[in-house]
Amino acid sequence: MTVSTTGGRRRPPTIHDVAREAGVSRGTVSRVLNGGHYVSPAAQEAVNAAIRRTGYVVNRHARSLITGRSDSVGFLLTEPQERFFEDPNFNVLLRGCTQALAAHDIPLLLMLAGTEDERRRITRYITAGHVDGVLLVSSHSGDPVAERLREAGVPLVACGKPIGLGSKVGYVAADDRDGARDMVRHLLSLGRRRVGTVTGPLDTPGGVERLAGYKEVLTEAGIEIDERLVVSGDYSRAGGEAGAERLLARAPDVDAVFVASDLMAQGVLTALHRAGRRVPQDVAVGGFDDSPAAVAARPELTTIRQPWDRISSEMVRVLLAQIGGEDTAAVILPTELVKREST
């Protein structure tokens, strides 16, 4: 009867109102709300109709108070903030996770913790039970947040294999090593022999694995690793630019570069352009990620596609399973070589 009219927030209907409207008890309404087991078809229908008529929505606070669950999960970023909005991958991942969670009607709480101070507060917040689990994007080794959360028994799924955390923490990652191998093989197949690399940060699993793949393929091809061809970067555009300059200085005869991220590859292109090297004629450049940056670059980047949509949906799946009591799991997903203009 009392359908909520527009304007002015009136008191929202409670489970009592629905029960009265449907002519059943609170308990029955609650059972319908939670799967409808042990409910007669007649009652089921009456309750559903009453819910529709009253516009009832369950009060999550009341529910959480008793169940102890919050029905929400956190998306935690422990990188310094600049990284976040500079790296297109984060966005794709964030969007994917939000959507995957939305399918379960679970809201995502975005948490940024770039400073130690913020990290402490966020850890406190999370361990207090305000989210049921955490999707973690950070993966720098020795990340204290992951360690603390794991100790507190908070369900946790990382994006990328966390270094130095034992096997107790679940993660989802692209096959970095295999992707790197594909790219370097591709560069060799073009006839390049002085293949350099700008690595990612070597305290991240991606950085380590991609470098390992690079070295493996060269060694397998009978080419000795020349350390002058290996420079380290930090996944940022500026880092790529600086890396390429160092590379050119140390090994002017470089004829191909495998860059561990598209964003760095943009910087590499800038530096090569400034040095008067043509891409791909003089130097072939391969990126990693297939982020929007790859298409934005001139020339467009040949790169390794990470299956972000699957990564995000798997992260959510594994996290929900863990919240549901299952054991932790690791998921490795295959990558794909995308050829464009830069090689």
Add this chain to the structure above:
Amino acid sequence: MTVSTTGGRRRPPTIHDVAREAGVSRGTVSRVLNGGHYVSPAAQEAVNAAIRRTGYVVNRHARSLITGRSDSVGFLLTEPQERFFEDPNFNVLLRGCTQALAAHDIPLLLMLAGTEDERRRITRYITAGHVDGVLLVSSHSGDPVAERLREAGVPLVACGKPIGLGSKVGYVAADDRDGARDMVRHLLSLGRRRVGTVTGPLDTPGGVERLAGYKEVLTEAGIEIDERLVVSGDYSRAGGEAGAERLLARAPDVDAVFVASDLMAQGVLTALHRAGRRVPQDVAVGGFDDSPAAVAARPELTTIRQPWDRISSEMVRVLLAQIGGEDTAAVILPTELVKREST
């Protein structure tokens, strides 16, 4: 005494535990928690010590259940998803809002509602009271979500002036018109006389205002508006590319372009490059936003900086004020011309 030991989630301490530990009643603890009025210094100190000893954290669900507030706000995006992760501005805004809210210890719930179906669900979720207010990023006219939320009396602050919503909804925006005026004046000061524009979507306030600024300055300079020089875009890279092609076809003598977003400007640069026009020698290009895309572009873009940090902090300030019962307000912030290589 029972300090929580590591591992295995044990029952977290409640306000009762703190009260017992401090030798006072629940009420006194609650008062300390909520500002400490009408609490003796001695009790105050005893409670604080007990909180520290027990590691107590207030249970927000219990609190929300009785206060009716959720102590969280939503960040709502009603754009189709591609826009979200393609546009660097969103990221900057999102980060700024998250940080500004974190200072108040308020978590941000990220909500994506690209489809009509999702919009319905999210609206329902919000009007059910699961967030205290909404930061809205959409601004397409006739956005049904904003209208519905406003009707439901949900505190709401939009980024950019919402079209056709009356003055009842608060918003924070950069001074689009003034920014456009600055840019066009700058282009004229370089001696350009055939100044074209690629507009934003004309159902967005930004699109409308920036076009208005463009026309004003030309008219004031005694230059008649040539409609062949005005083409409309959609803020996307591809839209910019297509726009520039149309522009070149309709007005081949164009010697400057004011593009309503940096991302579109990237597309414009691509099209100009393909057409063999040099930038800035043959055609000067001015963007808008000063997003990361401006620095990524070759040549780097002259653009109009939007004060995103201030926009986000103001949005949060105005929203919290509104939640606190204040009236809606509109805030307009000044922009700034940033000169780089493209003009």
Add this chain to the structure above:
DNA sequence: TTCTCTACTGTGAACGCTCACAGAAGCATG
């Protein structure tokens, strides 16, 4: 002394939900 006022404290009752339990009905089995 008595009264009033202020500063402070404790207590019961909610908030809206789920859970455990008790009970009713229907049906098959002993």
Add this chain to the structure above:
DNA sequence: CATGCTTCTGTGAGCGTTCACAGTAGAGAA
């Protein structure tokens, strides 16, 4: 006919807070 089992339903208790209210103690005024 009693007994057990299954399916369904209603009820009381309680989750951890805040809020309103009642009460106490002490200080100052009449």
